[in-house]
Amino acid sequence: MASQSREQPVGRSGSSDAVADERDDEVDARARRATAPPAISVEGLSKTFGSGPDAVTAVNDVSFTVERGSVVGLLGPNGAGKTTTIKSILGMVLPDEGSVRIRGIDVHANPRQAYRHVDAMLEGARNDYWRLTVRENLRYFSTISGVDPNAVADRHESLLAQLDLAGRADTPVRDLSRGMKQKVSLASVLATDADVVFLDEPTLGLDVESSLTLRRELRRIVAERGLTVVLSSHDMDVIEDVCDRVVIMSDGQVIADDSVTSLLGGFDTHGYRIRGQDFDEQTVAAIRERFEVTEVERFDGRVHVEVATDSAGFYELTDLLEAHGVTLDAVNTVEPDLEEAFLEMTGGGAR
């Protein structure tokens, strides 16, 4: 049979056939993802340390799954069992009960195969080699994970650029600041071919700007490479910024497992922040009489008042302001954040 030749698309503006092919590929990829086993599945995991009266049940019947290509935050107060869960998934702790599968492969039955594409940055830093330079570390961790560093040299260069390490690529890690060492740890994890990555406190010790850069670049790298990430952090802004979903643990159990948006959706708007120029003491006193005022600030000739109330209360408030002849310049809602949701769910325990 004579083979039919078809022109290949050139660049982005291919033929309509090529566009249809691309769409088919995308549909196929989605279908494969939908039928493929999840990146991680944890089923009935339990672990008790010690025995008798000193026994501590760190993890008690924990189950959850992490879909491929998703970023899941693991949260909980100190001692909730997060580290024990992560170490059980990574095979560093042997659970008493339960199973862990990575891409459908049982980690206890087939550890080599299961962990082939897994890497982790635990307890705030990876054991980077301080005498090696930044670039040498990336090459070293690629090599020990079974990847030829020359074959992924481009990836290393872009990681160095994305994490703002390019200017220090040939500096020994020991001469870097703590925050930079932290970024080298992250880069070393991302330098390998791992597509399931555990990051414990990846922004620990970073200043605000570096933390923001790292979050932004992490999101970008994760999306570009379709990585699956389990991230634990005590910094709720990091979780809110980077994660699609959150698993909250308390006393060894999972107490919430939902998307960040749904978790916050379960909490009402806390109140309203209003701003105007015509507030006098009498108006503020009248507001205080009827509402819970959480803040009053005066600057630039304007008064900012924050009131905790629901939407019905807000209409009452606007009536009151009208009666006092106050014109509002701005009204903003005060929304709950993950920190508050977390504190409410865990009973306000320290993280």
Ligand SMILES: Nc1ncnc2c1ncn2[C@@H]1O[C@H](COP(=O)(O)OP(=O)(O)OP(=O)(O)O)[C@@H](O)[C@H]1O
């Ligand atoms: N090797 C161990 N021997 C004895 N008890 C342990 C051991 N590891 C953890 N525990 C206990 O298990 C419980 C859960 O600890 P785990 O470190 O998993 O919690 P965590 O949520 O990671 O806490 P943190 O946020 O403080 O790191 C704690 O009471 C801890 O003291």
